[in-house]
Amino acid sequence: MDLVTNCAALLKQQSNWGYHASGARASEPTALACLALLAHAERETALQMARWLSETQIACGSVGVSKKHEMPAWTTSLACLAWRAMEQASGTTEFGDSLKRATAWILSVQGRTLPRNPQIGHDPTILGWSWAADTHSWMEPTCLAVLALRALGQEHHSRTTEGVRMINDRLLEGGGCNFGSTVILGQATLPQMQATGLSMLALADTSTKDARIGKSLDYLERELSEKNATASFCYGLLGLTAHDRRPAQAEQQLNAIFEREVQKGPSCHKLALLLLASCPDRSWLPQIGKSPATHRSR
């Protein structure tokens, strides 16, 4: 059996859908696993996951980090991706209402902007999304919101274009990015693979022509190794693949990392990321332009 078959089989066996092998069920691993299983035509378990996310959604439309914790709710974007992928894979309209409410929620929240500050390099006036309510915008929640809105047919919405602008603003001059800080007191901060990979995924197919994107992809190519931590490696590979720069040795590296995870006792979170990273292209992401008109708003 190959990596995909093994990984999908193990993922289907998982019952806790958590960050760690013994961790409690959480929205992020569940949504990622739903996307990963759908990418490999495993609809039955994926449907259960999509339904659990729907049950986790609260009246205002948000999906908290877990059923027990309604806030923070940056995970709403991931739930949208999972529901939208389910719609596209099976033609179901079961999640239409969830998507509509979640889209409205994502568009209604924003990170706290701040005046320009000479001590920090990034532009804090640009609107993005935060991890927790009423705090500043940071890289990963903004990337996830942009990916979700684009999948929902909101690629031209002002919030989406502003989000793309924020992601670009937070790229480091030398390439790569981190949690969302570029320069502090005159000194450039350090890049991280997970945030860089996710930002490259979010910027793929946008009209951005910034030289820092090429440098970021170079950074990922340089750093990508089977010695990386699993999540960092997977996000790095997803970013490179989104820009048609998937390394030739990717499958070999994925196999090595998968073996390492199996020995440790794999988690839903890591298995889902490995399965997504094993996709040779971006087909696992819900396709732009196939969105039902009912989700569009301006």
Added chain:
Amino acid sequence: MKSLDPTAEEMRQPSRRAILALGGAALASAAGVKTVRWATAPRAEVFVARNQRYDGTLVQTIRDGLLACDLQPQQFQGKRVLIKPNLVEPCRQIPYMTTNPAVIVAASEVFRGWGANVRVGEAPGHVRDTEMALIESGVGEALADAQLEFADLNYEAVGWRKNRGRVSPLPGIYLPQNVLEADFIVSLPKMKTHHWVGMTCSMKNFYGVLPGIKYGWPKNVLHHNGIPQTVVDINATLQNTLSIVDGIDCMEGDGPVLGSKKHMGLILVGCNLPAVDATAARIMGLVPERISYLQLAADRLGPLAENRITQRGERWQDVHSPFKILDEPNLRRLRADPNGPLVS
């Protein structure tokens, strides 16, 4: 369980024995009140060891330090000890940014030797991928070799606790299960400068027990509620805390991430974190009373004043070596010597 922080308790509830010992007559006069305040004010012990190396006798040093601070091995028998290193944003090229694995393993060995159930836990503040933090810092490998369990505090189950400090507006604080269940929480920081608050040591290191899953990466909720205020609140809310400071290869200049290495060869140990941090500040050439979170912690959580801290091991004056700090107005004023070293 017996509290390890009698000084904080004394502040909230002055010792009856101490007051009685002074006699009722003394209470009647202003001088008497002053005497009572002096006698019941918090005191703490801080141990400092010099000439320390990562490949040296760290287990012995840490054990000596804990014993010198009046801790008894039997206090830890069968107890759950959570060791909290600083792995804020590890990077192989900057090993002096994070707590050295040798100090983590040595501290664990001491508590295990005393019959405790030891676990190492961290919620890195700038890194979503905790496994990456363990790999880059070398801590993951060291823990595996020492057969020590690691708790990923960013993603585990959490519980809410009332904010016992109430210096910031936060009514309560979410804490991970391993923190809530620990009998003792040991801060294992790196001695470093910090470009916003001057220095980071035992108290600031406890930012890293708060779960990212509730507070984000970075833990921006805390920043928006005031860094000094939330440092004090977290420390007031955590119970039974100790500190073992990695002051061997330290960071000066643009800490806590991008500063330069400064070799000091020190290990600091103490049961009262403000006192430990005040001693570290003095060694670094900073005035503890000018560091905002220490200022807030003084007379709430522990003593800063030199005459309230009993020095064990080396005297701080004998290992004093001013750290370069960034040439910023908010940092310049923290220096004990107005001509102390600055860096741009």
